[in-house]
Amino acid sequence: MVTLTLDRLSARYGRRQILTDISTPPLHGGQVVALLGPNAAGKSTLFRRILGLLEGEGEVRITGTRSERPIAYMPQDNGATAVLTVYEAVLLARMQGRRLKVADADLGEVDKALAELGIDTLAGRDIGNLSGGQRQLVGAAQALVQSPDILLLDEPTSALDLHRQISLLSILRRLAQERNMLIIAALHDLGHALRFADQALVIESGRLVDCGPCEQVVTPQMLRHTFQVEARIEPCSQGRPQLIVEAAI
Amino acid sequence: MAAAPSRAAAFAPAAADDANLYRRLVLRRQLILAALALALFASLCIDLALGPARFGLDQVIAALFTPGSVEDSLRVILWQIRMPVALMALVVGASLSIAGAQMQTILSNPLASPFTLGISAGASFGAALALAFGVTLVPALVDYAIPLNAFIMAMLTALAIHFLSMRRGVTIETIVLLGIAMVFIFNSLMALIQFFASQQAVSAVVFWTMGSLTKATWPKLGIAFAVLAVVVPLLARHGWALTAMRLGDAKAESLGVKPRALRLEVLIMVSLLAAIAVSFVGTIGFVGLVGPHIARLLLGEDQRFFLPGSALCGALMLSVGSVLSKVIIPGTIIPIGIITSLVGIPFFLFLILNHKKNAW
Numbered sequence: 164m165v166t167l168t169l170d171r172l173s174a175r176y177g178r179r180q181i182l183t184d185i186s187t188p189p190l191h192g193g194q195v196v197a198l199l200g201p202n203a204a205g206k207s208t209l210f211r212r213i214l215g216l217l218e219g220e221g222e223v224r225i226t227g228t229r230s231e232r233p234i235a236y237m238p239q240d241n242g243a244t245a246v247l248t249v250y251e252a253v254l255l256a257r258m259q260g261r262r263l264k265v266a267d268a269d270l271g272e273v274d275k276a277l278a279e280l281g282i283d284t285l286a287g288r289d290i291g292n293l294s295g296g297q298r299q300l301v302g303a304a305q306a307l308v309q310s311p312d313i314l315l316l317d318e319p320t321s322a323l324d325l326h327r328q329i330s331l332l333s334i335l336r337r338l339a340q341e342r343n344m345l346i347i348a349a350l351h352d353l354g355h356a357l358r359f360a361d362q363a364l365v366i367e368s369g370r371l372v373d374c375g376p377c378e379q380v381v382t383p384q385m386l387r388h389t390f391q392v393e394a395r396i397e398p399c400s401q402g403r404p405q406l407i408v409e410a411a412i
Numbered sequence: 413m414a415a416a417p418s419r420a421a422a423f424a425p426a427a428a429d430d431a432n433l434y435r436r437l438v439l440r441r442q443l444i445l446a447a448l449a450l451a452l453f454a455s456l457c458i459d460l461a462l463g464p465a466r467f468g469l470d471q472v473i474a475a476l477f478t479p480g481s482v483e484d485s486l487r488v489i490l491w492q493i494r495m496p497v498a499l500m501a502l503v504v505g506a507s508l509s510i511a512g513a514q515m516q517t518i519l520s521n522p523l524a525s526p527f528t529l530g531i532s533a534g535a536s537f538g539a540a541l542a543l544a545f546g547v548t549l550v551p552a553l554v555d556y557a558i559p560l561n562a563f564i565m566a567m568l569t570a571l572a573i574h575f576l577s578m579r580r581g582v583t584i585e586t587i588v589l590l591g592i593a594m595v596f597i598f599n600s601l602m603a604l605i606q607f608f609a610s611q612q613a614v615s616a617v618v619f620w621t622m623g624s625l626t627k628a629t630w631p632k633l634g635i636a637f638a639v640l641a642v643v644v645p646l647l648a649r650h651g652w653a654l655t656a657m658r659l660g661d662a663k664a665e666s667l668g669v670k671p672r673a674l675r676l677e678v679l680i681m682v683s684l685l686a687a688i689a690v691s692f693v694g695t696i697g698f699v700g701l702v703g704p705h706i707a708r709l710l711l712g713e714d715q716r717f718f719l720p721g722s723a724l725c726g727a728l729m730l731s732v733g734s735v736l737s738k739v740i741i742p743g744t745i746i747p748i749g750i751i752t753s754l755v756g757i758p759f760f761l762f763l764i765l766n767h768k769k770n771a772w
Contacts, residue, residue: 177580216665236666245658246713250434252659255714258652259667263716270431277430286430287437305667 164343165192165227165312167213172221174205174212181208182219182369190362192227192312192343195336197350197360197377201390205369206349210236210315228312232260235311237302239318240295249293249301250286253277256305276308279334295322303331307338314339316348320355328352332359353381354406357396365389378404387412441717444710448724452502455731459498460490462738500628501734501748502727503636504689508696509703509726510640511686513718514647516704517654518675519584525700526686529573529587530594531566532697535690536621537598537605538565543616544609558620559632562691569594570683574676584675623694623749625734632692639688643681644723650674651715658713696749699726702760709763729756 166189174182182205190196198206211217214236225233247255253273258265277283282300285293290301299322306314316335320328332348336359339346347364350356356363356377363380365373367389373380386394386408393409457476461467467475467486475482475490508526515524526532538561541547548557549564573594577587602621606614647654653674656664661671686700703726704718711721733751740746 211665214666232668238662238666241660241662243659243663245655246708247655247658248434248437248712250430250437251655251712251714254434255652255655255659256667259656259669261652263648263651267431270434273434274431283430287433302663305663 165225165233165345166190167313167345167347168224168226169213170222170224172209172212172219172223174208174217174219176208176217180369181205182212182366185209185221185366185371187364187371187374190345190347192345193340194345194361195339195359196345196347196362196364197356198347198364198366199350199353199356199381199389200366204366206366207239207317208369209366210238210317210347210349213315225313230310230312232309233312234315235306235309235313236315237306237317237319240298240302240322242295242298244291247290248286249282249288249290249304250277252290252301253304253308257308259309272308272310273304276304279307279338280304280331296324296327299323300327300331303335312344314344314346316346318349318351321351328355335359353386353390357381357404357406381406441711441721445717445720445724448710448721448728452724452728452731455728455735456498456502459501459731459734459738460494462735463489463494464743465489496628496630496633497625498731498734500625500633500636500693501730503633503640504625504693504696505699505703505726505728505730506723507636507640507685507689507726508700509707509722509729510644510647510719511682511689512700512726513704513707513722514654514678514682515700517657517713517715518678519587520658520660521584521588522705523701524588524591525704526683526690527695527697527700528595529591530569530598531683531686532690532695533595533598533602534569535562535566535687536617536695537601538562539620539691539694540602540605540609540617541565543620544605544613559691563687566687566690567683569598570679570687574679574683577679578676619747620694621749622747623696623752624745624747625693625730626745627693636688636692639684643685644719646681647678647719648715650678651719654678655713655715655718694747694749696730696752698753698756698760699729702756703729705760706763 168189169185169187172182172185200206208217212219213223214234250273253276254265254269257269257272277286280300280303282304285297293301299319303319320331323331332355335346338344360377362375363377364371365380365385372389373385383394383396386392391412393412395407396404397407399405457469457472461469461472471482471486475486479487512525515529516522539558542557542561548554548561550560553560573587573590576582576590606617653669656667656669657671664671704722707718707721707725711717729752733748733755736755737746737748737751
């Protein structure tokens, strides 16, 4: 099973230090980890640093994988206007670093990724003509089609309607377990984090301030300190913890 | 932890025949490429048939495939005089169009082309130096002074853009602006040359900048073809990465592409293509801009089809241009640069205004 450990990880853009000394216990495959933090806390930077797109001190240790490219990353959507169909855009993600010739197995993986996310009906559409939510699902398919051991998702639900937010997170949760995949998702909706994530990492001003099981990390104290909101966490009728926000401080 | 909600049926794995739809799309694109190649061959035959002495298409085809069976005069005219010019149209058209296609791809800008990045303007300046003042940048090769000067200035322009774009904080928008700045600099320098040069030299400069295939010879064709034959496989090797570049740098990076390194490598390769083409035939505008756009409309931006498609569209545009340059005023060969602009642009406007699909 794949395991990811961050050891005293730092990153800087030019002279500006963005991440400082981020260390985590081993994060195991099969789990969903929510990456939480206010805007500009360094969540996207942490993803880019894990992926090796940014240099810095510290080490990203990955064990238990045979893949040459074990990590797939879904960045925030940028509304690209390439003249490509959805099918081509997803195939493209699968084929990076491979030969030009497309094998039937690759097409099979694309079919599977589109079907998993319920966007197989969009296959022939031009990506430039999709809504923001549809593009986000295509982005998720592009990450999934790479058959990664570790999946990094940067705000995967930010453009989705409520139904699709719940659906996507349910699917990701199921796939993490089925494929023993480690999913780390930057989420702004802490309710979703409580419902779908096993673990949570909280970063603030580029430093890791808490890390552990989601229910122990997402607390009224953390919400007050990190997000500046007064909130309660109470069990719902089914016993699941629910977040009730009262006011911004 | 959470069960999928009831409406999530729409998200459940479904038996899809998307792969078959995709296979059909691929087949359609292969047919379009084949049709373009066929049209190109037809245009080449017509181009060869036209000239001061007109030949029938049957004669041209006989001379092409069984040169021994035709009269000497026909064989000499076709193979020694017309063939280098007609083939140069194909090679230059393909080179300029590929250069434009990849510039548009790596700079994410629909207006990028050898013309708009100043490479053609640099070449014109180099040629004008030789034509007006006899300046030869490589004194050992005086016979090739004009194309060599043009080539050196075109590559210097590309290298200037390359090195300026490596500075910290330079974005792809800045690169396009640098190109436009280059165009203005060279245009001013050209005006300065024309101000000081003799009347005769000014005419020569003006004629050179119009672009003409009649300068083509077998050796020049060989060089231009060799560069094309080396660069195309190198670009094809980056096929998936180049296609990913059109999804934006962040997405391309997330897929393992190194956008900065790829951009610089491709910029150098396509500058070489454009510089060679322009230095041998002069400024031929719009092929590098329009060829890729037509290919994009017909074939999309998957480089496996877009790259050969751009080459074929550019070659076809210039070959048809060569035919038109001979037939518009019988007995006169109008400089092809004028034809490609005059005919290419209205055709291009018709295409983009009548096409419902995303054109960029």
